[in-house]
Amino acid sequence: MTNSTTFHVHALPAAALDTVRRTGRDAADQPVEARLAGGGEPLRCCLRDAEEGEVLLLFGYPPPGAAGPYREIGPVFAHATACPGPDSAGSHPPAWRGRPQVLRAYDRQGRIHGGRLHDGTDPEAVIAELFADPAVHQLHSRNVVYGCFMFAVERTAG
Structure with missing residues (x-):
């Protein structure tokens, strides 16, 4: 199927990740959880699955969108320290x-x-x-x- 739709995929914004890493608090002002990856956790910082033993953070994040009844905060995994981001x-x-x-x-x-x-x-x-x-x-x-x-x-x- 050929189409002319062009789009851009967004990982978690670096500024949001920096804030979570610096403060140790998430979007609901709850403490983030540090953990070692068991392997396979979907990382929202670099858009790949974690490898066993990587140091991760688990925290609440509100996906981008307008404020309103559909706005939510849900769990996401990211590297505990800055990473290069998505491969592509x-x-x-x-x-x-x-x-x-x-x-x-x-x-x-x-x-x-x-x-x-x-x-x-x-x-x-x-x-x-x-x-x-x-x-x-x-x-x-x-x-x-x-x-x-x-x-x-x-x-x-x-």
């Missing part, structure tokens, strides 16, 4: 290609405006399909089993 900034995370995900669509008011479960083999096609609706402003990729926020996807001008 701006595109679907290569390490998560093939991973089933839910893409939840939001409008400009931060309200859910549809979504799709996909098997991960062609996430760009599902992203393009959801962005074909002009009311869709942003997508959130979500873990299928736990529902946790993985990353945000925004349309780019072009």
Whole structure:
């Protein structure tokens, strides 16, 4: 499927990560939890799975979006110290290609405006399909089993 939809994938913002690492507090003002990775934890700082033994933080994070009833705070993992970030900034995370995900669509008011479960083999096609609706402003990729926020996807001008 060829399409002209261009998009940008966003990991957790560096400023938000710096604040959590510096203060040891999350978005709900709760203490972050430091832990050693068992392996496989989805890291929102670099958009890959953790390797066993890496030092991680588990904390509450509010995905990007407008304030309102759909705004939430959910658990995320990140490296305890700064890392280089995603391997392929701006595109679907290569390490998560093939991973089933839910893409939840939001409008400009931060309200859910549809979504799709996909098997991960062609996430760009599902992203393009959801962005074909002009009311869709942003997508959130979500873990299928736990529902946790993985990353945000925004349309780019072009």
